[in-house]
Every structure is written in structure tokens, then in C-alpha cells.
Amino acid sequence: MLDSLEPKYDSQLETLLAIDKLFFKSLKKRDSLIKDDEKGYSENIKTLDLQISMCIKKRGKVTKGGFNYILEEMWDWRPHFPMDSRLLPKIIRNLN
Secondary structure, three states: OOHHHOEOOHHHHHHHHHHHHHHHHHHHHHHHHHHOHHHOOHHHHHHHHHHHHHHHHHHHHHEOOHHHHOOHHHHHOOOOOOOOHHHOOHHHHOOO
């Protein structure tokens, strides 16, 4: 298994898979709402961005190797609307 797929502890494998599933589901929904943003979905997009941010934070905590081994899609993610830096994962905060 790749390090990015390995949890720190074997008992965290289900948690890791659930985080990834929620991340990709939220990302897909957010991207579809961004395309239709003129319909007033800004609050939904902000909510999904917050959920995505929490997924990245949680994955960094349970992944063997921490934030160094999170998924590439997590590294590439940026919130669509400005967000308080305390709500962002540290990989995003450090870029601003």
C-alpha cells in the first residue's frame, strides 16, 4: 500500500476511507454548484468548502506521514469564497 493510503494505525482504515469518500462527494457537489453559482448557491458552496477543509484536516491527522502524504486533490483544493484562516488546513494557510 502507498503511504498516502495508510492510516497511522490499522484501526483507522475505515475512518480514512470515510474521509476520502466524503471529501470527493463534497468536492463534486461543490464544483457542480460553482458552475450554477448565479442561482444563489453561495451559502451551500461555503458549507461544502468548510466540510472539505475539515476532511483535509482529519486526513492529515490520521494519515501515516501526516500532511506530507495526503491526496493530490487535497493539495490542489482552494476555497471558492474567502474563509477564516483558522478554518483552513495548515497546507492552505501557509500559502496565503
